[in-house]
Amino acid sequence: MSSSSSSSKSRLVGIITTGDPSRRDTDLAEVCRELDAGGLLAECAELDAFRRDAENLYERVRALFFLYAIHRFHLPPKLPAGKVGRIPFAAYEYLLRRRFAEAIDGFLEAVAAEGPGDALSSALASAYHELAFQTLADQVRRSVRTVRGNQWMFRMGHPADHPLKMRREMLEPGAGGHPVLRERTPVRMDLSHSGWSDIFFLGMDYPEGARVLNVSVDLGVHGRDQETKPPVEAYLRVIDEPVIVLHSVDLKATARIDNLGEVFDFAKDYLGLLKAAVIAAGIVPPGIEGSGKRLERLLERLVGKGRGIELVSSVNDIPKGSRLAVSTNLLAALIGVLMRATGQTRSLTGPLEESERRLVLARAILGEWIGGSGGGWQDSGGVWPGIKLITGETAGEDDPEFGISRGRLMPSHHVFDENEIPDSARRALQDSLVLVHGGMAQNVGPILEMVTEKYLLRSGKEWSGRQEALELLEELIDALKRGDIRTLGRATMRNFRGPIQTIIPWATNLFTETLIARAEERFGDDFWGFWMLGGMSGGGMGFIFAPQRKAEAQEAMQEIMSEAKSRLQYALPFAMDPVVYDFAINPDGTTADLRHDGHAALPAGYHRLTAPQGGDSEEGKGESGGNGSLAGMLEAHGFDSKLHEQIRADLRAGRIGLAQNRLSPATVIEDVRAEDVMDVSSPEAAARHDLEEAERIGAAALGAGEVAVVSLAAGAGSRWTGGAGTCKALNPFAPIDGAYRTFIETHLAKSRRIGRRFGAPLPHLFTTSYLTTGPTQAFLESVGNYGYEGPLVVSPGRSVGLRMVPTERDLRFAWEEMPQQVLDEQQQKVRDSGRAALIHWAKSAGEASDYTDNLPLQCLHPVGHFFEVPNLILNGTLRGLLEDRPQLRTLLLHNIDTLGADADPVLLGLHRRSGHGLTYEVITRRLEDRGGGLARVDGRPRLVEGLAMPDEECEFALSYYNSLTTWIDLDHFLGMCGLTREQILSDDEAAVTAGLRGLAERLPTYITIKDVKKRWGHGQEDVFPVTQFEKLWGDLSLLPEARAGYFVVPRLRGQQLKDPAQLDGWLRDGSADHVSSLCEWK
């Protein structure tokens, strides 16, 4: 299938185009190791030329991934350190608008003009990465549309051409109205864990490796349900009204749709999945979207004049995130019932034939694409009966994928019969497996991207891991056939410990590891193994026990999970309390029956939903803590109601808001000059300063106990958990040196090393807020302060804000005026629809009204990191420290996620020697470093927040990004507040309050929009945008008396970890190793 470039001399192009599998699977890193920067750049030029002409989709995509990886991982360390680079804004705008080809050309032109550099490589890496995924997504979309049986739906654009008719049996009126067709579908477990091999892209790239052992199961919640049953149900009937009525029993939502446009408005309500099913089943085919035709006419063709349909979904309250593909199987059930009723399957009732199941699968894939979600092809496994092997297939001549990708989109299913896997083996599996939902809510999306990237790069150990997982699959099948569940358990455990975590270390977490350890402790040899379900652990999981202890293990796992959740609930995002399931293997797959008892045939939840007093889709949603407790919390945490009302009035009057955060357009913003910074980012640059003397000064200060470290730990890490409201500082974010480390532990380990090195324990302060004080204190107590020798102080917050419902003006500014990444076509449609719904929510809830419809903790907000140093003073922490260490002179302040920051003696000495009041650390900018930087503002160097930039383009002219790490001369800072250390020691409250207020008033107040999660039902989460205000630490630099200075430090020291999706790159690009080198864990 090699397409082109046989003339290329490039070794990497050769790897892509070779017909020899052993060469094709060469690890990119292996080749890159041998090349210097010039060699890598030459390869990049060849690869870029190749990918422009390559006709074969996967060759093109692989070239794009190679280019991404070279620019992300392999080239930057080989470029001259400390080179400042500029990213052309015009090319960046192309990137945001998904015009990746133009963006790449723009970045390459800049490389040609200025030479290569870290900044441009980061931009190119991002553009190649996006283009690779866009190319793959386009291909899946094309394949889904060209699957035979789906094509007609994209051609049909007029109701008069609607080719489907409701089956006669559905139209026969009975005593209870029209009959009800009910589809009942099991969910699926992935017994092998597929190594994520069923991701569409991967099955199409390497069909031989896409193999999954998939089991259809009935479920019940242990202790709640009397019996197990197919948890997914879809009901359909004809109604005597020309509308489509949709009900979700579990989400308690109803929609009555009387126009075509609303069918395609997925995020307007909770019924997006049902709408996607209506479309994918061909009831309202995708081709008719935007036609302006009337739904009534379409329904007349389909069901008859004056008639419509009613569709009801139910998943028996099975919690979201079960990793059992409940949503996809519900989609398949809904599609199935609609296809049966319109004659698209031969079987109106009973199980489906194999060809019909395949068609339902194709439609479910289409439905997922329409709904803007992704996944893998095994997720509709519940449509098939029992235990089956699902495998990728090589594309043949008759397949639309032929010549484009090696594999087909659609896999093959082999259902094991009783001769292959006897009943006794199936029973044995049921008798040993404890199926649970741990309660964690996590976004699997980034993991699926990481896997795709690693497989397509053929990254060495990950590729070996994949081969090992394939071998393990054979072992699993063999064990299952023999009914040897002990061996099976050992194999699933080895799979989890070996290949799965080799490929994706983030598949596990501290919660999962705790559960496994506790199960091992309690059950010893009778615990046979752990089994990860789906994309990552923490939600749906399996624990395999000796059968005689299964009942005991079910109770024990409930207890173990609840206890672990209780301990980790502030550190990890949990959406619900853990549950244990009862389950049974389903022998039928999806089945349907036609019931003539009308209303009575519909589920109980339906009647509650449609009863006159019910049906309010908002009723009963959410955890509302009541205003009483919220009021109490506001009072306890220093809420300033007068300021709050002032902000509300200003917001409503338009005096403040996102647009008003910006500096005046007349402001002159320029990049800083060389003399404005002290560059110590590379050995060459640092050599220009007398570092030996600086180190002597720093070492002496550290040895004398004149320094303390302040870690800002007040925030919830909105980006880290998507607004889940946990404490980021306590998040066990990654395994380093053999154990999961929290941010707190990592910072303490660095301070421990410095303290020991200079013979004086370093005081370490964590500033916290209403949200994090209690959990941080309790957590530190539970881990014995990680054995930290020096003073360790938790500084409680002293100020809090109450979130507000945003104004439409600010929402539109954030979503329409600010540059942001446009999503892939269908995802963007869903996002636009969701945003329209949120604007409607803001207007109906009352713009700038108090946001109180959530847990009290989720309604409050910290008021910005400026306040955290004043809080040290207000709450007496500083006084205590000064009493204990009168020699204290310097504070090192840093963000909780700046993992490379430590009390480095050289930087400390340079700071002392400079005479600066505040010395901020900045780093050279990469594409992802957004949100302000160091600039000359009207001729004066200062830090400018991203919120304050007059326009987006300004930021791209700035060389340095603010890490926020600051060396603070304590007496100087007190002087800026008009205070002395004597006043602090004498607790002169009036002077302290006045001094701090005076300083705060001189700093700008920013309005921001943050996401906050609202949890409800069984693991359901909604995300709302809320308005809050903040004052920021970097703005002190605008005060002349701050005597601010700036160090350019190495990227590894200054970079921040904001998003879990960064973790994989962080582990691979040397960042993790660097942090490890700064730490002493014990």
Next chain:
Amino acid sequence: MKLRKAVVTAASPAESHLPLQTLVDPEGMSRPALEILLDDLFAAGLEEAAVVICPGTRDAYLRAAGPHGERLTLIEQAEPRGYGHAVWMARNFTADDPFVLLVGDHLFQSRRETSCVAQLLAVAATHTGCVSGVQPTHESQLHLYGTIGGRRVPASPSIIEVANMVEKPTPTLAEQELFVSGLRAGNYYCFFGIHALTPAVMERLDRQVAALSEGETLGLTPTLAELARSEKYLAVEIDGQRFNIGERYGLLRAQLSLALAGPHRDEILTMLIETTANSRA
């Protein structure tokens, strides 16, 4: 296969009047639809025909047959039990001979010199198995017709070797199972309403009628589909038009087509333009 006999079905009580409708033929003569249909059959070389009718219509049909009455056998079907059953009623008439089958509520208008039936017979003459006339039909009309899928015969692209056949399929099924290369997107070969069938069809119908339970009806397409799976079955694209005179304005369209095919074409066109110009919007 040499064919001598034809069977026309007109037994549905709701549609039994249709072949009796009077139309003006291309020469300007008023004649019943049945007579026009039989004209075609006998002009193509067939020698005798049977019409399956519903009870009580014998005399009307005999009158409508006009000069062809002598070569006509009328067979009454006591109660409507499906198309397959109506065909089976003619089993004694066809005996062991192959036969042409037509639906009585249609008129067929060729675009060539040779009639639609003659086009079918020309293919049947070269083949020992069944042949069905087909025509490309848009997917929005699939719910009205039997539809075939298969491969074109390389030397004669208008002839298709049938691999599958489904009565009134959904486009979903049609895309998967009824594909024929060379058709425009969204079009399938649907039955034209004329077939050349072998005695094997009657044998199969015999068995199926015997197995019919009370009140059950029998279609024809499943029997033909079964046959297509067991022996070589051809379809030929008929270069002509079919008019269902039972559907709304079907009779009008058939009449217009007949009139425009004769010497009065200009007169009809003038009339149409005048009528259009003077009609109320």
